[in-house]
Amino acid sequence: MRVKYPSWNSLMPQSALPRLSGDCPRRCLHCWARALSLCAALGSVELHDLEKLGKETRFAPKESLFSEDENASKVYSLTQGVARLYRLLPDGRRHIVGFALPGDFLGTTLSDRYSFSADAITPIVACRFSKEGFSRFAEDKPNMLRRMNEFEVRELHLARNQMLLLSSRSAEQKVALFLIGWRDRLARLGEEPKTLPLPMKRRDIADFLGLTIETVSRTFTQLEREKVIINVPKGFRLLNLARAEALAWT
Amino acid sequence: MRVKYPSWNSLMPQSALPRLSGDCPRRCLHCWARALSLCAALGSVELHDLEKLGKETRFAPKESLFSEDENASKVYSLTQGVARLYRLLPDGRRHIVGFALPGDFLGTTLSDRYSFSADAITPIVACRFSKEGFSRFAEDKPNMLRRMNEFEVRELHLARNQMLLLSSRSAEQKVALFLIGWRDRLARLGEEPKTLPLPMKRRDIADFLGLTIETVSRTFTQLEREKVIINVPKGFRLLNLARAEALAWT
């Protein structure tokens, strides 16, 4: 018998979204991720204006959205899929800054270069804007600027939680915190699946948590032995949430 | 013979600033930290309006500006001194989120609670605003909102650098990165002293770097043995910057 496991296709329904091209005027109005994205700040007139500036773009897994050394000329609003954001270090290591989910806005920079690279983990759909056009659109719209602020503050909050995670003592704590944080982010998207899908590889998790793949792997099996989680294809099921949270904070 | 070492008093001249009370209309115009702070976005009329909303507040070392569990009713623009920003963990550990310097803006939150606690390391001068009043002031001013955005993006950048630091392998690397990062932040304030003042305690540094005080101490002495730094009262002198940067990135 064949069990159906949740997949990223079901979680972020690529098939449910008709492949609309730029000439359809109602594209944004029906956008799956609108309520989650920056665009939620806009009225329908503004939305229509913004729509004309953007172009729906798709990326296959492993394809690059942009990379750290490039000139930062585009910004992206993710509508479907999961991306990994990372920096490569001089010594060859890779640090994963975070994972981007639908609704996330990518490409705001301090300088004229991106501050990290981004590439697709799952298939991705994103609205692409020229940075300049987007800035001009937003610059005199307080509602948009406030929304952008809100997004930055949320990102900052995530980043600080991650700092906390990285400075925590044990590998078990890091992994537990990671699972809980990931679950919470998915919950924000309106998904609270019984089984937590993990589309990223062990390597990504390791580089995100500041551990090695071996330690991540060992920790997962340890949590499994302790009956906190159970491994299913492409993810985990949280068996004992209370215990996971206890581990995360002790 | 008595050597004069740089002190926080010289770096952020408390004495140079007359103690002005709220009734002096020119307070903000002559603010030492204006160019660094959010207020730099404002014209003189707006500046005057904002001035009326704020109140200059002073804090002695160890005094608390606000704490994590409080209702977030105030925001602060730091004009002098150094503050430590931290979160206390359920298990009693303390995580230092960062150090705030003149120009930094504190108190933006996602929820109605502060997301960390803040207290003074050196004597502090800050402009205090009610969060509500400040929000009303800013909400329809695109220049102010853009400036706030810029600040958040910069904070985010700092936070991500810190994430990178925390996930780096060796204690030596962390300490070197910390020293360089601190030097760069002071340089932004227009100070590039030969001797790097460190007003915070070893404990603060340890909690910031995710190390123990013992390891921080050992690492400092190791760097000293390697002639990279030399300990002076209240700080360090960078003897070999190139080597420090090499350590930081390898």
Place this chain on the structure above:
DNA sequence: CGCCTGGTTGACTAATGTCAAATTGGGTGG
């Protein structure tokens, strides 16, 4: 069927945390 990638496991090593004691330095009061 066998290769290739991703994941797991094991044995050993290196680094940091822990606990405890010694040392330094600044501030206070005589």
Place this chain on the structure above:
DNA sequence: CCACCCAATTTGACATTAGTCAACCAGGCG
């Protein structure tokens, strides 16, 4: 000005944890 005290820091010995290197296993695909 000096002696003393307390807090901060440094140092040492040892334990614990994660990293390293290497082998093995499992699933997907040509």
